[in-house]
Each structure stands twice: as structure tokens, then as C-alpha cells.
Amino acid sequence: MEISVKGDEKMSRELNINDGFELRESPAKGEGIFATKPFKVGDIVMVGIIKGVLSGNHAHASQISENEYVLHAGLISKVNHSCDPNCGIRVNETGAHDFIAIKDTSVNEEITFDYAMRNYTIDHFPQRCMCGSKRCRGRISGWKDLPDEKKKEYEGFVAPYLLELDARHSCDKVQDHAE
């Protein structure tokens, strides 16, 4: 896997990314990120910084466009998936993903997001989902396979290119129909 590292110009931002959360052992999932202060809906929980560009998809990849995958710096790549997460994604001015609270989150709660918020398809998690939420879909699936009501629920908190792909695919379907 080739990783080309971007310049350090944004690295100073890393100084404030360790504010309000820390890496801890997570009983079922190995390790996870836990809140060390409370967050309210709309708060920036973690600031995204792109560390490198990947040549393809892999377990810690963040998909930022149809064919582009990057690695985020710091602890953001350690955030676990949940089918009922407390964070969503917003693209920041560097093109990286900030994690934004979509639920009020208390101290010691695990910070989670839905991998489907950034990956159109998921091809590296064949095993059962371990998120433990009541709304678990059983398997970690990508945006492509999310039910429409879930997509609605996540509106405004997913990588924008996912919506572009959806729009394009629904156009394709219409065209197929016309032929």
C-alpha cells in the first residue's frame, strides 16, 4: 500500500485534536475512542487531518470521492463503527472529515460513527457487526446498501460524494429503463 504523506502545514491543528477524547480498551472491539468531556449536538468532536493518500480501499481508509481514499492522522482512524452512532461526518476546509456530534454525548461514552457515512461500499468487514446497538443491521454495510430512511436520518452528516454517486446511479436506472 503506497502512502504519500502530505506536508506538515496542517499538522499544527493536531495539537487540538486530542481535546475531549482518548483511546481506551473497548471490551468487544479491542480499542475505541471515548469522550473525556460531554458534547452537545452540533459540536465538533474530532477535527480531521489527512495524513496520506492511499492507492486503494483498506480497513482504516476514509473514502473522500469515488476513487480516492485517504488516511486520517491521529486517533480519528481508530473510531469504531456503530449502526446507531453519536457522530456524523462534515468535510472541513482541508478536505478531511470532521466528526460532529449528532447526539448529546456524555463523558466515558464511546465516540462512534457509521462507516456508511464515508464509504459507498464496505468490502473489508465480512464478519458480523459488533456495535451492540439495538438498531444494529447485523453487518457493516456501505452507503449503497443503507435503507432510505437511514440515509434521511444521516442527512447533512455524510461525505458529499456519496450523494453524488446516488444521484448518478438513479440517473443510470432511469436511462436503463428508457432503453
Ligand SMILES: [Zn+2]
Ligand atoms: Zn451494528
